Amino acid sequence: MADHSAGRSKVKLSIVGAGAVGTAIAYACLIRGSAGALALFDTDADKVGAEVLDLNHGTQFAPPCRIGGGADLDVTTGSDMIVVTAGAKQRPGQSRLDLAASNVALVQSLTPALLERSPDAVVLFVSNPVDIVTHAAITATGAPPGRIFGSGTVLDSGRLRFLIADRAGVAVENVHAVVVGEHGDSEITLWSGVTIGGVPADVFVAEDGATFDAATRAEISQQVVHSAYEIIRGKGATNLAIGLSTARIVESVLRDQHRVLPVSTLQSGTGDSAGVCLSLPTVVDGRGAGRVLEVPMSDEERAGLRESARTLREVQATLEG
Template sequence: MNAPRRTSKLAVVGAGAVGSTLAYAALARGTARTVALMDVNRTKVEAEVLDLRHGGMFVPQAEVLGSDDVEVCRDADVVVVTAGAKQRPGQSRLDLAEATIALTRKILPGLVEVAPDATFVFVTNPVDVVTYAAQKFSGLPPQRVFGSGTVLDSSRLRQAIAEHCGVATANVHAYIAGEHGDSEIALWSSARIAGLPLLEWKALPGRPELDAAARDAIARDVVRSAYRVIEGKGATNYAIGLAATRIVEAVLNDEHRVMPVSTRIDDFYGITDVCLSVPTVVESAGATTTVDIPLSDEELDGLRASAEHVRAVQSRFGL
């Protein structure tokens, strides 16, 4: 009865735009009792931590730590890796692969040593290839090493559908699957608006139809949206910070929430040995079970093509 109360610890590796925003979002939402930020740039990480601490009276109680030493991540329950090469305007996520895989190989052993029981969530792009590499480098069970995948892309899709149809985003249930990148696909056949199959949706008064042309335009916009943000401000950070924080909460709170995270696929509609985003149960044990969501023939062809696209990059780097 007098045992100390178990508290949660989130470690964020990388204090750049994404990592620092993630730490801020986690503090604002009360995600973890301790938030630790690690970065090789000691001056930068110490300044970020100081800034976050100064807002302590306005958020749920939490301890904020920061260092360039991996020890700051010790005993973390969840480690989110955001460190990696920065995506430049016009550069695809897959162009980032070589430098980021090398960095992952370098830093992961130390992180596993100080946080051997943690769940590792990779946000660094290209997230599918990096996640596959991290699973091999870490030696941990695959369910404890997964990527943020298309959680953000699915949020973009739902927001775009909601705006087009004139409903709240919370009333839209739809997923982006496949690569977190140019070959990703929208799963229209299983999408719902307020429980109604999206393909049966009738436009509200004064709203345009959600026909094939509109759906194609929305899907293209989702694929291009990150590039537009990067062209305008140099990086995406707010939405991915919130998305990653929501994934962390699903782990820490053992929510069994279905999310399209990037996981190792084993015979999903015949697709295997590649990390892709499909609806997956996220709980305290990690990303545990993929959901065999129904796919149209066109969607299945697209998912297989996306898998081959990612697998080709894996092979290029000996993975």
């Protein structure tokens, strides 16, 4: 049985689903050296076999990693961490709520089966709608707090930082900004806490005179929300950036890094967000998603977060009630 004590180097990562997102995550983790062993599972035996072969052909050019996989869920046995990307695809005429219902049913049966084979694994959900399926997985298993969590708004926050950095004319590493709430249309940009090289966004002036006035902030927030739709319209799926952002989350767990990331966790306590899975800055380490930080927010941002939680709570009640 794997030892999940903090500080121990964890080695086996399993990825459930060998579609565009799952294979992008596997590729990112391979070239970054995120794990010592990778296992891919997919119900399409030919597809997963081809992806495993293709990845193995590149192992000479990447950090050492053992790669296997197949169409039998047993390939995930003994995992230290499992990333779930599997889920039904939205069909023409199918509502998002219908899609959510399909994926909730899937994770309710899949997650217990995964934990039966890897009882100590940390499980990360990337499947959409991520907040809803993460809540369903936690409910279906009764897992300890933080052992199951979702990728949340980590990628959304990356998109936000890129857009701010591009306008400000600075490196993206010098921008600190976070998106919270639902990974979706009701997500909230915490502009009150955005800094650019330590300078608050509302007083920052770029070399070319560009500023972050109310109109610019609203425009950037809209771009963050709608950028996925733009990518899907152009190439059919978002996969490369989610592959890289997921690799960062994986490394936070497998290397016990204690990174603060806006992942989706089951919120506790008596606040407006209690009982739903949504994203807030959270310490991610070898045990999974840990302490949620109390982030200062403006009254408008806090109201937006309450509305985001209400939206998620209503969908959860519809699907799991």
